Amino acid sequence: MGNSQVRELHRKEKVYMVREEFYTGKMFDAYEYFGAHPIEEGGYQFRVYAPNAKAVEVIGEFNDWGTFPCFMKEEGESGVYECEVAHAKEGMMYKYRIHQKDGRNVDRADPYGFFMELRPNTASILTSFHDFVLEDEEWMKKRKTVGKYYDKPLNIYEMHMGSWRRKEDGSWYSYEEIAELLIPYLKENHYTHVEVLPLAEHPLDASWGYQVSAFFAVTSRYGTPKQFMKFVNECHKNEIGVIVDFVPVHFVKDEFALSHFDGTALYEYPDLDSGLSEWGSCNFNYYRGEVRTLLQSAADYWITNYHIDGLRMDAMSNAIYWQGEPSRGVNQGAITFLQEMNEGLHKRHSDVILIAEDSTNFPKVTMPVSYGGLGFDYKWDMGWMNDTLKFFELDPKERKDALSLLYFSMEYFQNEFYLLPLSHDEVVHGKKTILDKMWGNYEEKFAQCRTLYFYLYTHSGKKLDFMGNEFGQFREWREDREQDFMLLNFPMHKKLLQFRKDLHKIYQEEEVLYQEEYKKGHFTFVPVNTKVGCVLAYKRTVGTKTFLMLCNMSDIRYERLCIVEEEQNTWVEMLNTDEEIYGGLGFCNKNPIIGKRQEGLKKQYHSYFHLAPFSSGMFYLCEGNQ
Numbered sequence: 065m066g067n068s069q070v071r072e073l074h075r076k077e078k079v080y081m082v083r084e085e086f087y088t089g090k091m092f093d094a095y096e097y098f099g100a101h102p103i104e105e106g107g108y109q110f111r112v113y114a115p116n117a118k119a120v121e122v123i124g125e126f127n128d129w130g131t132f133p134c135f136m137k138e139e140g141e142s143g144v145y146e147c148e149v150a151h152a153k154e155g156m157m158y159k160y161r162i163h164q165k166d167g168r169n170v171d172r173a174d175p176y177g178f179f180m181e182l183r184p185n186t187a188s189i190l191t192s193f194h195d196f197v198l199e200d201e202e203w204m205k206k207r208k209t210v211g212k213y214y215d216k217p218l219n220i221y222e223m224h225m226g227s228w229r230r231k232e233d234g235s236w237y238s239y240e241e242i243a244e245l246l247i248p249y250l251k252e253n254h255y256t257h258v259e260v261l262p263l264a265e266h267p268l269d270a271s272w273g274y275q276v277s278a279f280f281a282v283t284s285r286y287g288t289p290k291q292f293m294k295f296v297n298e299c300h301k302n303e304i305g306v307i308v309d310f311v312p313v314h315f316v317k318d319e320f321a322l323s324h325f326d327g328t329a330l331y332e333y334p335d336l337d338s339g340l341s342e343w344g345s346c347n348f349n350y351y352r353g354e355v356r357t358l359l360q361s362a363a364d365y366w367i368t369n370y371h372i373d374g375l376r377m378d379a380m381s382n383a384i385y386w387q388g389e390p391s392r393g394v395n396q397g398a399i400t401f402l403q404e405m406n407e408g409l410h411k412r413h414s415d416v417i418l419i420a421e422d423s424t425n426f427p428k429v430t431m432p433v434s435y436g437g438l439g440f441d442y443k444w445d446m447g448w449m450n451d452t453l454k455f456f457e458l459d460p461k462e463r464k465d466a467l468s469l470l471y472f473s474m475e476y477f478q479n480e481f482y483l484l485p486l487s488h489d490e491v492v493h494g495k496k497t498i499l500d501k502m503w504g505n506y507e508e509k510f511a512q513c514r515t516l517y518f519y520l521y522t523h524s525g526k527k528l529d530f531m532g533n534e535f536g537q538f539r540e541w542r543e544d545r546e547q548d549f550m551l552l553n554f555p556m557h558k559k560l561l562q563f564r565k566d567l568h569k570i571y572q573e574e575e576v577l578y579q580e581e582y583k584k585g586h587f588t589f590v591p592v593n594t595k596v597g598c599v600l601a602y603k604r605t606v607g608t609k610t611f612l613m614l615c616n617m618s619d620i621r622y623e624r625l626c627i628v629e630e631e632q633n634t635w636v637e638m639l640n641t642d643e644e645i646y647g648g649l650g651f652c653n654k655n656p657i658i659g660k661r662q663e664g665l666k667k668q669y670h671s672y673f674h675l676a677p678f679s680s681g682m683f684y685l686c687e688g689n690q
Contacts, residue, residue, distance in 0.1 A: 107152050124157055137198065154191060173320050240287065261309050279359070338386065349397075419444070444587075497541075499538060517529075597618035599675065621677055625672065634657065
């Protein structure tokens with residue numbers, strides 16, 4: 065057997081192994097095999113999976129969009145079509161023309177394409193990344209030592225790339241231009257990570273990126289793949305982690321994309337009852353290995369190619385249960401897919417964070433797959449979010465009887481590794497913004513908003529907040545307008561941002577607010593007896609350090625709020641939301657508070673605190689009492 069025959073045999077063996085993993089859903093790097101890749105000798109090689117097509121040709125600028133036909137060859141009966149085009153060059157546009165068995169010819173974007181035209185155009189674009197190397201070695205080394213941030217502060221700024229800031233003419237900033245503006249803002253306000261709403265290509269701005277048309281292509285709205293690489297690179301060089309929303313549940317039903325890709329339901333369920341989502345998009349069919357391969361390869365691609373630090377996986381309730389409805393039962397195919405994908409990603413990238421946006425009470429979402437879990441690192445605590453916002457919308461007179469809304473979160477907190485979100489979904493579609501949800505007049509809204517965020521950052525769990533909330537946006541978010549940063553010209557908004565900045569700094573610096581927070585005993589509620597009003601009190605303890613938090617949820621001013629303890633303690637205030645620099649009146653606790661023994665009671669000491677209406681205070685226990 066000659067050398068050429070040996071090479072051909074080895075090639076066929078490799079192809080067989082690749083395709084075996086592809087068909088069975090075990091493959092995590094299908095993007096290395098499928099799609100369009102440059103050839104060393106020049107030109108590009110194209111591969112696409114269309115098992116039910118009658119024929120497939122690649123069309124593009126290199127053959128005048130099919131004027132000079134370039135039919136692809138199917139090897140055997142694999143369903144994989146491939147060809148080489150010697151004069152295809154980087155930057156050229158292309159599509160696959162699928163000749164369907166029903167007689168129709170449909171032009172499709174590349175399912176594994178790395179870049180696409182700006183909507184409404186839909187062609188894929190040939191691209192490569194060999195001439196840009198990420199320079200984030202120090203960050204990647206640090207990421208391995210930090211791991212999953214369980215005992216580290218994790219403060220995430222959620223943003224939509226196209227509406228955080230806009231140019232004066234209303235156009236978008238590029239990825240590089242956004243980096244220049246965003247990174248100093250994140251650092252100044254003490255955020256550890258930025259989470260960006262989906263950046264995979266999508267045809268409709270109003271979908272916010274959640275109806276994807278190309279899972280490997282970073283959206284061209286803000287630039288090229290290389291420009292996005294530079295965005296990530298600059299974030300990492302400035303010690304900011306990057307998390308991207310990933311949408312493995314459904315995809316846009318436009319004909320140029322994945323829907324009925326080869327004339328049949330290749331990626332979606334064949335029946336409409338399961339095939340169409342509540343958003344009018346197509347649900348992925350997790351029972352096909354090719355579908356599982358595409359999705360987990362897309363997840364791996366963003367992590368491997370762009371050094372993404374985390375994936376927030378959207379709409380997990382719609383994966384776990386059929387159509388997101390528990391009454392319809394668990395989708396076992398989806399459960400198996402999530403377990404295998406998460407386990408595979410963890411093996412390939414042990415330091416990347418996988419986050420589930422899940423509103424269900426499905427068990428073991430953040431437990432390792434080896435113990436029967438889904439294998440996520442964190443789960444959004446939607447229950448905490450809903451209960452907390454519901455509470456702050458109540459009239460103060462009703463709050464004392466509704467404190468269970470706030471107590472309940474710690475009843476189930478040990479069940480999962482929770483992340484506390486105040487996300488984009490809570491500031492749109494008539495829900496009002498976070499600030500506007502607060503009960504009362506203008507000043508009262510700001511006072512309660514400060515206490516809401518005090519409660520968020522002193523409660524157990526990691527933090528996520530949507531852009532605009534930090535300075536008190538009053539207008540609901542829209543994807544076609546930048547945030548109202550001009551509000552920072554008004555004192556109350558500027559002071560709210562100052563409060564958030566100081567609060568975030570304390571959160572990052574004080575280990576008692578983030579270490580061991582998923583262990584029992586770190587968080588305890590403190591009973592407070594008040595005849596009128598409503599006060600929530602709790603302690604956070606790590607090692608010998610203890611912090612006391614007091615949150616006045618009422619419009620009552622407390623001159624001497626009594627906390628009863630079994631030993632004499634001295635408490636020193638380190639933060640109060642009623643400080644004048646934050647927009648309050650300055651009714652704070654300037655001096656240390658020393659517990660006073662009650663006559664006739666051997667183990668009862670009373671400590672008295674000041675609390676302004678709707679204010680909160682953070683106190684540390686003096687070392688002599690530790």
